[in-house]
Amino acid sequence: MLLCIVLAVVSDVGESLYAAPRVRLFESVACTRYYLRHDPSLVDRAGSVPERLCKIDSVQDKVASVVGWQYFFDAIPAILLPIPYGYVADLRGRKWILVLALVGYTLSWASTLFFVRITNVLFTI
Amino acid sequence: MILTIFSQVGVLHLPLNAVWLSSLFFIIGGGPTTGTTLLTTVVADVVPAEVRSTVFFYRFCTDLVADLIVPPITSILMHKNTWIPLLLAVAFQGLSVIVALGLPETLPVVDPKRFGEDADVISSESTRSEQAEIPSKSDGRWGSWITRNKGSFDFVIKDRALSALVFTFLNSKVGRQAANMLFQYVSKRYGWTLAQVSLYSLDPLVRMPI
Numbered sequence: 189m190l191l192c193i194v195l196a197v198v199s200d201v202g203e204s205l206y207a208a209p210r211v212r213l214f215e216s217v218a219c220t221r222y223y224l225r226h227d228p229s230l231v232d233r234a235g236s237v238p239e240r241l242c243k244i245d246s247v248q249d250k251v252a253s254v255v256g257w258q259y260f261f262d263a264i265p266a267i268l269l270p271i272p273y274g275y276v277a278d279l280r281g282r283k284w285i286l287v288l289a290l291v292g293y294t295l296s297w298a299s300t301l302f303f304v305r306i307t308n309v310l311f312t313i
Numbered sequence: 314m315i316l317t318i319f320s321q322v323g324v325l326h327l328p329l330n331a332v333w334l335s336s337l338f339f340i341i342g343g344g345p346t347t348g349t350t351l352l353t354t355v356v357a358d359v360v361p362a363e364v365r366s367t368v369f370f371y372r373f374c375t376d377l378v379a380d381l382i383v384p385p386i387t388s389i390l391m392h393k394n395t396w397i398p399l400l401l402a403v404a405f406q407g408l409s410v411i412v413a414l415g416l417p418e419t420l421p422v423v424d425p426k427r428f429g430e431d432a433d434v435i436s437s438e439s440t441r442s443e444q445a446e447i448p449s450k451s452d453g454r455w456g457s458w459i460t461r462n463k464g465s466f467d468f469v470i471k472d473r474a475l476s477a478l479v480f481t482f483l484n485s486k487v488g489r490q491a492a493n494m495l496f497q498y499v500s501k502r503y504g505w506t507l508a509q510v511s512l513y514s515l516d517p518l519v520r521m522p523i
Contacts, residue, residue: 196375198412200376202404203402205405207496208384211500212508214329215497215507239507248501255497257333269340270347273342273343283418283419285343290410292344293342296344298403301403303331
């Protein structure tokens, strides 16, 4: 029981840590990309642009569309898969399905960072 | 391998959109939906029926505590470097996998005595759905799988209180998504940095006492 609560806390801490920085991360990438095209002098040598310059429509539109579609794509497996996985969990046990779900969740975050990292590197080259 | 991914992302000319591929990983285990649901199920398995709602409140209150304490910390970390909270988040999620490995298996053993008990509870609560709710666990064929699922859908639709409850969940989910979008909006509207916005998200403070 206590372990359940611990699990919930740890996972939620992760979630809260992730939400805002992810938006900032997408924003910084979209922003750098925009200024490389329009005014490269504002991009510093590390490939970043001051955040206040990023609050312009074309950058924000890009971020909103990336985040919005991300929710859309996230929702597809979230709608389809709980039914079979729930069935298996009722049949074979909850623990391993729970572990599997958390592994998938972790990997999806890690891969997001991985993709953005690559994107960043590509920009600075 | 890294090199091939490099060149592919470059060829596609859609670099930032590549993050959408991360959704593919939800195929493993079904993502956060399955995660939360199963965690709640485990709690329901362990806790006796009389105190279940109390314990459920505790379980979701922990969410709110995390929502309350962590954003300011995120804010501080973001001021230093955006990557620190992001990598920490992944580390915490990895940690949760390890904690989950430590959980005992809570699938109730099918024994006839408890079965009868459960059926009694259901029939006293709702009059129509007791037929559908008795699962045939030993029967693993495809046809029975469909009838079983249809049974659980009927269970939700026929009972009006339950439908209302499910609809409430839908609403609160929409609210949460909107809150996520709010980060971006507030930041643009008032010219705050995203780190500042994270600091001021105080809505759990209002919800927790409730």
